Amino acid sequence: MVSTHPTGVQHTGTQYLPQKRSTNANLSPNQELLPMTTQVNSHGFLEIGGCDVTTLVQQFGSPLYILDEETLRLACQQYRDAFRQYYKGESQVLYASKAWNCLTVCAIAASEGLGIDVVSGGELYTALSAGVSPDKIYLHGNNKSREELALAIQSGVTIVADNWDELHALVDIVGTHVTSLRPRIMLRLTPGIECHTHEYIRTGHLDSKFGFDPNDLDEVFAFVSQQPALNCVGLHAHIGSQIFERQPHQDLAAVMVQWLRDAANYGLNVTELNVGGGLGIKYIESDDPPSIDEWVKAICEIVQTTCVAENLPLPKLLSEPGRSLVATACVTAYTIGSSKTIPEIRTYVAVDGGMSDNPRPITYQSVYRAVVANKMSAPLTETVTIAGKHCESGDILIKNAQLPKTEPGDILVVMGTGAYNYSMASNYNRLPRPAAVVVASGEANLILQRETYEDLIRQDRLPERLKKVEG
Numbered sequence: 001m002v003s004t005h006p007t008g009v010q011h012t013g014t015q016y017l018p019q020k021r022s023t024n025a026n027l028s029p030n031q032e033l034l035p036m037t038t039q040v041n042s043h044g045f046l047e048i049g050g051c052d053v054t055t056l057v058q059q060f061g062s063p064l065y066i067l068d069e070e071t072l073r074l075a076c077q078q079y080r081d082a083f084r085q086y087y088k089g090e091s092q093v094l095y096a097s098k099a100w101n102c103l104t105v106c107a108i109a110a111s112e113g114l115g116i117d118v119v120s121g122g123e124l125y126t127a128l129s130a131g132v133s134p135d136k137i138y139l140h141g142n143n144k145s146r147e148e149l150a151l152a153i154q155s156g157v158t159i160v161a162d163n164w165d166e167l168h169a170l171v172d173i174v175g176t177h178v179t180s181l182r183p184r185i186m187l188r189l190t191p192g193i194e195c196h197t198h199e200y201i202r203t204g205h206l207d208s209k210f211g212f213d214p215n216d217l218d219e220v221f222a223f224v225s226q227q228p229a230l231n232c233v234g235l236h237a238h239i240g241s242q243i244f245e246r247q248p249h250q251d252l253a254a255v256m257v258q259w260l261r262d263a264a265n266y267g268l269n270v271t272e273l274n275v276g277g278g279l280g281i282k283y284i285e286s287d288d289p290p291s292i293d294e295w296v297k298a299i300c301e302i303v304q305t306t307c308v309a310e311n312l313p314l315p316k317l318l319s320e321p322g323r324s325l326v327a328t329a330c331v332t333a334y335t336i337g338s339s340k341t342i343p344e345i346r347t348y349v350a351v352d353g354g355m356s357d358n359p360r361p362i363t364y365q366s367v368y369r370a371v372v373a374n375k376m377s378a379p380l381t382e383t384v385t386i387a388g389k390h391c392e393s394g395d396i397l398i399k400n401a402q403l404p405k406t407e408p409g410d411i412l413v414v415m416g417t418g419a420y421n422y423s424m425a426s427n428y429n430r431l432p433r434p435a436a437v438v439v440a441s442g443e444a445n446l447i448l449q450r451e452t453y454e455d456l457i458r459q460d461r462l463p464e465r466l467k468k469v470e471g
């Protein structure tokens with residue numbers, strides 16, 4: 001008998017098998033729990049991108065982020081192609097690189113024709129270093145420094161202006177102090193649209209630190225239209241992250257087209273509309289996000305029908321997904337260590353990482369699923385709590401995980417860790433950040449080197465007078 005295990009992996013009696021993936025092209029990565037290339041090999045071990053996960057851990061160490069190139073590329077292609085299919089005007093998908101900003105992920109996204117959304121000088125520097133063309137880079141941020149603004153202007157990237165202070169700073173920088181280049185800017189507006197996601201990752205409601213208040217719209221358009229230093233090309237909004245509902249983005253797109261019409265009334269030639277990101281992914285079996293194709297189609301249709309109704313030309317349509325591009329493409333492999341059973345309460349099984357490599361459970365109470373890579377054929381007999389190794393009681397990665405019987409040395413694989421894991425990782429308790437590899441067709445390449453203890457003290461400075469430690 002074949003049934004579906006809570007991980008979304010099929011199992012036949014005691015045998016777990018990833019879903020048959022002969023029709024990959026039709027599956028939306030954000031609706032899957034595991035990377036598209038996942039298999040169980042003849043030894044009953046987990047394989048991703050043609051690489052045995054336990055062998056990867058032996059080779060590159062533990063914990064290890066494992067990025068499946070095929071899944072990431074497929075998600076990029078589905079976004080890009082859906083816009084081409086459903087939108088009659090020009091379009092551009094940007095990868096919101098805050099999800100995982102590093103050279104390799106930026107380079108893969110760019111090679112699929114995506115632009116990159118960056119939110120700091122550091123992310124901008126990384127995208128430029130990855131070879132991304134500046135005309136496809138968009139800089140966000142609610143408190144960009146003058147240095148970040150100057151770097152953006154000199155690099156020729158588009159700046160998404162967030163507030164009045166930033167507009168004044170831009171006018172001041174251009175021509176007067178640093179440069180005479182005329183930056184391309186977009187205006188970020190807070191649409192006042194509510195969506196059901198965690199409070200910390202909602203950004204589109206009125207009480208948000210991001211963006212201009214729509215009540216100031218006329219004043220903002222009037223100001224920008226009188227500034228020859230600024231080339232205002234478009235409008236931007238983003239309502240939040242890990243969203244499953246379809247309606248909020250449709251409402252947003254319709255509202256934004258109205259704003260386009262308002263901008264035209266001020267003589268602004270605003271031709272780009274960026275509807276942000278936010279499409280959710282499946283972290284657990286009950287999560288039911290729309291597919292990438294459905295999400296894009298709904299937005300394209302509403303922008304087109306509203307433009308027809310308003311008698312406006314179609315803008316260049318942009319969106320900037322992060323999570324739904326990269327989350328499912330990556331898993332984190334940990335080595336299981338000690339365990340502790342508290343009779344009639346729970347069993348804790350500890351791994352060699354935790355809140356420093358995945359701060360999402362402790363920050364947002366996010367839920368994850370896991371499998372044991374070297375026991376894919378073993379029956380599920382245990383319900384355990386997966387704890388990290390940090391000196392913090394809340395350092396729990398998964399509550400009530402259903403696993404086979406585990407022992408120290410087993411390799412636990414947590415799914416869906418490509419977004420907001422490495423990018424939010426810390427050195428809490430002075431744990432070195434793990435390494436990351438990209439896997440494809442049986443080959444694994446290091447993309448982020450594991451930090452060493454020397455790396456951990458690299459920025460430390462011990463004043464001369466404190467060097468004699470013994471009293």
Ligand SMILES: Cc1ncc(COP(=O)(O)O)c(C=O)c1O
Binds near residue numbers: 238276279321323324
């Ligand atoms: C401005 C902006 N754009 C894009 C994103 C990407 O969102 P997501 O990863 O949910 O697609 C975010 C994150 O919420 C954001 O703040």
Ligand SMILES: N[C@@H](CCCC[NH3+])C(=O)O
Binds near residue numbers: 201203242
């Ligand atoms: N860091 C959040 C998403 C925030 C997205 C950026 N505005 C998460 O892990 O879910």
